Amino acid sequence: xxxxxxxxxxxxxxxxxxxxxxxxxxxxxxxxxxxxxxxxxxxxxxxxxxxxxxxxxxxxxxxxxxxxxxxxxxxxxxxxxxxxxxxxxxxxxxxxxxxxxxxxxxxxxxxxxxxxxxxxxxxxxxxxxxxxxxxxxxxxxxxxx
Amino acid sequence: xxxxxxxxxxxxxxxxxxxxxxxxxxxxxxxxxxxxxxxxxxxxxxxxxxxxxxxxxxxxxxxxxxxxxxxxxxxxxxxxxxxxxxxxxxxxxxxxxxxxxxxxxxxxxxxxxxxxxxxxxxxxxxxxxxxxxxxxxxxxxxxxxxxxxxxxxxxxxxxxxxxxxxxxxxxxxxxxxxxxxxxxxxxxxxxxxxxxxxxxxxxx
Numbered sequence: 001x002x003x004x005x006x007x008x009x010x011x012x013x014x015x016x017x018x019x020x021x022x023x024x025x026x027x028x029x030x031x032x033x034x035x036x037x038x039x040x041x042x043x044x045x046x047x048x049x050x051x052x053x054x055x056x057x058x059x060x061x062x063x064x065x066x067x068x069x070x071x072x073x074x075x076x077x078x079x080x081x082x083x084x085x086x087x088x089x090x091x092x093x094x095x096x097x098x099x100x101x102x103x104x105x106x107x108x109x110x111x112x113x114x115x116x117x118x119x120x121x122x123x124x125x126x127x128x129x130x131x132x133x134x135x136x137x138x139x140x141x142x143x144x145x
Numbered sequence: 146x147x148x149x150x151x152x153x154x155x156x157x158x159x160x161x162x163x164x165x166x167x168x169x170x171x172x173x174x175x176x177x178x179x180x181x182x183x184x185x186x187x188x189x190x191x192x193x194x195x196x197x198x199x200x201x202x203x204x205x206x207x208x209x210x211x212x213x214x215x216x217x218x219x220x221x222x223x224x225x226x227x228x229x230x231x232x233x234x235x236x237x238x239x240x241x242x243x244x245x246x247x248x249x250x251x252x253x254x255x256x257x258x259x260x261x262x263x264x265x266x267x268x269x270x271x272x273x274x275x276x277x278x279x280x281x282x283x284x285x286x287x288x289x290x291x292x293x294x295x296x297x298x299x300x301x302x303x304x305x306x307x308x309x310x311x312x313x314x315x316x317x318x319x320x321x322x323x324x325x326x327x328x329x330x331x332x333x334x335x336x337x338x339x340x341x342x343x344x345x346x347x348x349x
Contacts, residue, residue, distance in 0.1 A: 001179045001180050001184050001185075002180070003176070003180050005179070006175075006176045006179035006180045007176060009175070009176075009179055010172055010175050010176050010179075013175065013311055013314065013315070014172075014318070016315075017314070017315045017318045017319060018322075020315065020319065021318075021319050021322060021323040021325065024319070024323070024325060025323060061328070061332050061333065061342075062276070062278050062279075063278055063279045063282040063328030063329070063332040064279060064326065064328055064329045064332070065157075065275055065276065065279040065280070065326040065328065065329065066326050066329050067329075068275075068276065091333065091336075091342075092332075092342055093342055093343065093344055093345040094344060095336050095337065095339075095342060095343070095344055096344060098333050098336060098337065099337065103333055104333055104334060104337075105329055105330050105333060106328075106329050106332070106333065107329070124329075
């Protein structure tokens with residue numbers, strides 16, 4: 001291959017990389033509503049009980065640079081509200097849990113209602129506004145029940 | 146809760162700086178691999194002497210069927226030593242050595258040391274520190290990808306070198322420019338494939 005062609009190939013690679021980077025950034029913090037009413041058993045997560053009104057479950061690993069920041073955000077969001085429990089589950093040596101909960105990236109956040117049903121999943125860093133909106137929905141519903 | 150205590154935090158800008166340097170090295174490696182023996186053809190129209198570095202090279206027996214058929218890769222016609230002397234290979238070997246250094250001894254690895262010595266003193270103190278394990282994992286992934294390319298190239302697989310260099314380039318670029326966390330995206334997938342992160346007995 002000539003040098004010119006090689007440099008053009010590198011330029012193409014660069015453009016492709018930028019596109020991939022922008023796409024991945026877009027997908028960050030995307031929320032997915034759960035379709036089924038699967039209920040989470042707190043014992044699986046190492047907890048004795050769920051939150052009275054809602055539970056935030058964060059799946060992390062030791063290889064996750066983003067997780068400590070998200071941990072701070074979620075635990076502060078839980079502390080700001082009554083009856084919301086925050087749980088952090090380390091999946092580094094727990095492939096069984098990762099499989100059970102279909103976790104493919106970290107951080108992954110689950111929003112559970114008071115019965116333990118999964119209402120939503122967020123992959124990547126959750127946006128604070130989106131999080132507040134979801135938590136208000138969850139805790140608001142429970143208040144009207 | 147984590148089983149072991151978290152290691153002392155590092156300035157997160159150090160690994161980002163290292164990723165930037167690595168990105169540049171890998172970009173050069175991509176270009177060198179593409180212009181080297183890895184992608185060169187040994188077509189009948191030109192004869193394999195058309196690839197100039199091979200003009201005086203010895204024909205390696207056992208590969209003449211491809212030559213007779215009129216199609217072939219130049220890499221099949223050179224000895225492993227000649228493959229190893231390809232500039233793209235040599236640069237990628239250096240990059241692999243740097244990855245290995247970062248995995249084995251992150252504190253002494255060159256780009257981090259350069260950062261701490263010359264750049265960090267000129268910057269404001271970091272707003273927060275990060276766990277050194279995620280960047281170390283990323284270096285390990287880079288080492289793995291590049292090593293596969295190097296080994297395949299040595300045994301004579303064409304295009305192995307530029308493809309490995311390109312894959313490592315994309316990862317380093319995404320980390321340097323977009324702050325992409327490879328461990329965040331890859332660790333659980335590798336765990337699911339059974340390659341890492343085996344179950345430990347539950348702590349009491």
